[in-house]
Amino acid sequence: RGSSSNSRGALVVLEGLDRCGKTTQSSRLVQYLEGLGHSAELWRFPDRTTSVGQMISSYLSNESQLDDHTIHLLFSANRWEKRSLMETKLKGGTTLILDRYSYSGVAFSCAKGLGFEWCKAPEVGLLTPDLVLYLDISPERAAERGGYGCERYEQIEFQNKVAKCYQLLVDSKWQIIDACRPMEDIEKELQEIVLDCVKRCQNGEPLSHLWS
Numbered sequence: 001r002g003s004s005s006n007s008r009g010a011l012v013v014l015e016g017l018d019r020c021g022k023t024t025q026s027s028r029l030v031q032y033l034e035g036l037g038h039s040a041e042l043w044r045f046p047d048r049t050t051s052v053g054q055m056i057s058s059y060l061s062n063e064s065q066l067d068d069h070t071i072h073l074l075f076s077a078n079r080w081e082k083r084s085l086m087e088t089k090l091k092g093g094t095t096l097i098l099d100r101y102s103y104s105g106v107a108f109s110c111a112k113g114l115g116f117e118w119c120k121a122p123e124v125g126l127l128t129p130d131l132v133l134y135l136d137i138s139p140e141r142a143a144e145r146g147g148y149g150c151e152r153y154e155q156i157e158f159q160n161k162v163a164k165c166y167q168l169l170v171d172s173k174w175q176i177i178d179a180c181r182p183m184e185d186i187e188k189e190l191q192e193i194v195l196d197c198v199k200r201c202q203n204g205e206p207l208s209h210l211w212s
């Protein structure tokens with residue numbers, strides 16, 4: 001498909017507070033793109049299937065304790081271990097819909113009090129998304145959605161700090177989506193934005209690296 005020799009898949013990231021709806025929306029987006037005949041995959045960070053991912057998973061469920069810097073670097077390592085496959089997929093024409101990425105890494109660690117620049121440093125050199133969809137919802141509204149589970153970070157006060165840290169990361173690749181609306185309305189809006197992005201990448205938009 002693609003009209004240029006530099007045609008590639010799009011790298012699309014969904015971000016937001018816990019329970020903002022991005023997991024549902026990302027899988028719907030993949031279904032939508034596949035329905036149109038595009039090659040698309042849903043990826044999640046953390047990827048809990050790798051050995052680094054298993055360390056992260058046990059930390060998140062409070063089965064293990066780790067120093068804040070250590071867990072930050074593990075989250076980053078978990079993205080680095082997928083970096084080359086990510087590039088291969090994109091260049092092969094597959095669009096990747098990512099449920100969380102480096103922005104979660106920075107926002108959640110920065111909310112704990114780690115330095116903003118320190119948090120960004122290990123992400124430098126990863127692929128820059130073509131589009132970041134931020135599903136915007138207040139922590140109070142998010143918590144109403146069936147309530148938080150018992151994983152680390154799922155508390156309103158902490159989520160407020162995360163939201164503030166996310167704001168420091170907003171750039172021209174971001175689109176802020178009002179996530180308090182009915183799910184179908186959000187779905188429609190995302191479909192339009194993402195399809196437009198997929199088309200741009202088919203026309204040979206170059207890949208770049210964080211943070212630029």
Ligand code: NYM
Nearest residue numbers: 018045046075100101104105108109153
């Ligand atoms: N999280 C996620 C981080 O703290 N740093 C990261 O780099 C990433 C990718 O992990 N509360 C946090 C955000 C979530 C938690 O994510 C697990 P999910 O989407 O609930 O599985």
